[in-house]
Amino acid sequence: MAMLHLVNKSPYDACNLNTASTIMKDGDQLLLIEDGVYGAMKNSKAASLLTGLKVAVLGPDLAARGITEDKLLEGIDVIDYGGFVDLVVANDKVQSWL
Amino acid sequence: MSETKKFMYVNRKAPYGTIYAWESLEVVLIGAAFEQDVSLAFLDDGVFQLTKGQNTAGIGMKNFSPTYAALGDYEVNKIYVDRDSLEERGLTLDDLQHLVWEDEDEDYAEKDSIRLVTRAEMADVLAEQDVLFNF
Numbered sequence: 543m544a545m546l547h548l549v550n551k552s553p554y555d556a557c558n559l560n561t562a563s564t565i566m567k568d569g570d571q572l573l574l575i576e577d578g579v580y581g582a583m584k585n586s587k588a589a590s591l592l593t594g595l596k597v598a599v600l601g602p603d604l605a606a607r608g609i610t611e612d613k614l615l616e617g618i619d620v621i622d623y624g625g626f627v628d629l630v631v632a633n634d635k636v637q638s639w640l
Numbered sequence: 641m642s643e644t645k646k647f648m649y650v651n652r653k654a655p656y657g658t659i660y661a662w663e664s665l666e667v668v669l670i671g672a673a674f675e676q677d678v679s680l681a682f683l684d685d686g687v688f689q690l691t692k693g694q695n696t697a698g699i700g701m702k703n704f705s706p707t708y709a710a711l712g713d714y715e716v717n718k719i720y721v722d723r724d725s726l727e728e729r730g731l732t733l734d735d736l737q738h739l740v741w742e743d744e745d746e747d748y749a750e751k752d753s754i755r756l757v758t759r760a761e762m763a764d765v766l767a768e769q770d771v772l773f774n775f
Contacts, residue, residue: 577657602698
């Protein structure tokens, strides 16, 4: 019973990513959208939160914020809106950390 | 006859996720039009406002980042960026727009607007202002 976790807040502005990343179970998927995409940046204070997790980020939200893929942590999937829908379908439930 | 005051706009929010960054720019430009002595501070998530290469085509929002490059023409040329905020977010000065202004007194020489400062230096800059606006 895999769950898709959505985080849309910056990890420096809210504790959402901290809570989501510590509550996720094996097989769960994290998707970072809107200001949540800042959580995927390497050499950052928040980077350690994502260790060992299955993580995707929404490409259009990265581009809007001027974050290129070379600034991201290793092993993160960059997806588009179609990929977002695919993740919703592939998981049993969606948990939106608002 | 009104006296010129030192206006500081403190920017601490990322762009696009909320409306704060855009609203701040609007108010900064209004303040500059009234010929006040305007400074901008970027700290915490506010440093994300200045990243270069922003492209909002995919999210259906206005890309207001080119406006920062126009600030120099409004004599807004004191832009203080908090070094610690940049570093903890995995950013360097190279990731930000290169903002410049032209110095009339030196034959329109192009000068950098961004000043990278320590937290202590930021505290000194804040302390010398007359009015603080927070966004």
